[in-house]
Amino acid sequence: MTTVDRIPFVDLAAAHHAVADEVAAGFAQVLATTSFIGGAPVTEFEREFAAFSGRQHCVGVGNGTDAIELALRALGVGTRPDDEVILPANSFIATAEAVSRAGARPVLVDADETYQLVDPARVAEAITARTRAVIPVHLFGQLAALEQVQEVIGGREIAIVEDAAQAQGATRDGAGIGSAGPAATSFYPGKNLGAYGDAGAALTDDADLATTMRAISCHGSLTKYEHTHLGFNSRLDTLQAVVLRAKLRRLAEANEARRTAAARYDLLLSDAEKSLGIDLGRPQVAPGNVHVWHLYVIRVPERDRVLGRLQAAGIGAGVHYPQPIHRTVPFADHAPRPCPVTDLLAGQILSLPIYPEITDAQQQRVVETLMKALVDNDS
Numbered sequence: 001m002t003t004v005d006r007i008p009f010v011d012l013a014a015a016h017h018a019v020a021d022e023v024a025a026g027f028a029q030v031l032a033t034t035s036f037i038g039g040a041p042v043t044e045f046e047r048e049f050a051a052f053s054g055r056q057h058c059v060g061v062g063n064g065t066d067a068i069e070l071a072l073r074a075l076g077v078g079t080r081p082d083d084e085v086i087l088p089a090n091s092f093i094a095t096a097e098a099v100s101r102a103g104a105r106p107v108l109v110d111a112d113e114t115y116q117l118v119d120p121a122r123v124a125e126a127i128t129a130r131t132r133a134v135i136p137v138h139l140f141g142q143l144a145a146l147e148q149v150q151e152v153i154g155g156r157e158i159a160i161v162e163d164a165a166q167a168q169g170a171t172r173d174g175a176g177i178g179s180a181g182p183a184a185t186s187f188y189p190g191k192n193l194g195a196y197g198d199a200g201a202a203l204t205d206d207a208d209l210a211t212t213m214r215a216i217s218c219h220g221s222l223t224k225y226e227h228t229h230l231g232f233n234s235r236l237d238t239l240q241a242v243v244l245r246a247k248l249r250r251l252a253e254a255n256e257a258r259r260t261a262a263a264r265y266d267l268l269l270s271d272a273e274k275s276l277g278i279d280l281g282r283p284q285v286a287p288g289n290v291h292v293w294h295l296y297v298i299r300v301p302e303r304d305r306v307l308g309r310l311q312a313a314g315i316g317a318g319v320h321y322p323q324p325i326h327r328t329v330p331f332a333d334h335a336p337r338p339c340p341v342t343d344l345l346a347g348q349i350l351s352l353p354i355y356p357e358i359t360d361a362q363q364q365r366v367v368e369t370l371m372k373a374l375v376d377n378d379s
């Protein structure tokens with residue numbers, strides 16, 4: 001069997017291979033000291049990741065969902081009984097869970113069809129006297145229209161919390177994640193910057209907010225046994241920080257490799273579109289955005305049949321997400337208005353394998369298999 005035979009959705013083994021020695025050496029140091037919480041690896045990683053993102057402060061936490069909840073809590077969202085937070089229905093359920101956990105009501109709105117990101121016009125319609133925050137989600141690896149969200153918020157006291165779980169290293173008009181408000185990110189293994197287990201972080205330029213977030217994430221305490229805030233426990237493990245530091249050094253290069261892979265798909269797919277005479281809904285990059293291609297999402301007819309064909313051919317394609325948040329059981333009644341774009345996308349979207357190490361030959365086979373699946377109506 002050649003390496004082209006099975007094409008995974010992400011290749012964590014290849015990513016590990018590149019950092020294996022560095023991680024082993026770092027782990028050995030931590031194991032020798034048995035300091036498993038905090039310490040130099042965590043502080044260093046926080047400093048390096050803040051700098052990488054163009055932000056002043058980073059607070060490492062246990063996962064991305066906690067990071068969103070933490071940012072909301074630190075801003076005081078969820079302290080009043082009717083607090084509402086607006087977010088796109090077209091996201092992973094974690095965004096809504098974090099809002100509920102913070103004590104506020106998630107209000108789900110539709111996406112725009114071109115970029116599949118939160119539609120600022122829909123945000124404007126959903127704002128009420130109870131709205132405390134908006135969470136633009138930088139879905140698939142490009143930043144949402146933050147300046148337009150700011151515009152619809154106007155002079156109101158409504159915070160922005162960026163869900164940047166899929167966008168480490170992405171920029172918009174030169175600014176990194178967390179420029180419009182605190183950003184929350186996830187280092188789940190499959191993310192662009194992935195740990196070896198769960199991990200996450202919150203970023204901000206606001207020193208006071210950073211201090212509050214740090215306290216809340218550590219039992220409401222900055223000094224041991226002095227509890228000044230109602231907190232919880234969500235810390236970035238020292239061992240995970242070792243992994244993240246090693247991988248962060250390679251993140252810019254890995255994101256560049258993803259951009260090369262995305263450009264290659266774009267070319268292969270535009271040829272496929274011409275020869276098949278159909279539109280494959282190739283992803284569009286919004287003006288001003290540098291995309292980091294966490295996911296490469298196209299739109300196809302008969303999506304489930306096509307997905308089945310790709311999977312049967314050993315190609316790890318996926319759907320992000322088959323159930324938009326307003327179609328899930330816990331958040332079924334959380335969209336005040338219909339979300340026709342999100343519903344339409346849910347039936348058509350198909351995520352092709354993308355990772356820094358994907359080869360030209362692998363991408364060609366993905367597109368060839370896709371074309372075959374689209375032309376012969378087996379089933």
Ligand SMILES: *Cc1c(COP(=O)(O)O)cnc(C)c1O
Nearest residue numbers: 063064065092094095165186188
């Ligand atoms: C991964 C992800 C999260 C949650 O991150 P966890 O680390 O799994 O808690 C939140 N939002 C989006 C958009 C994600 O992709």
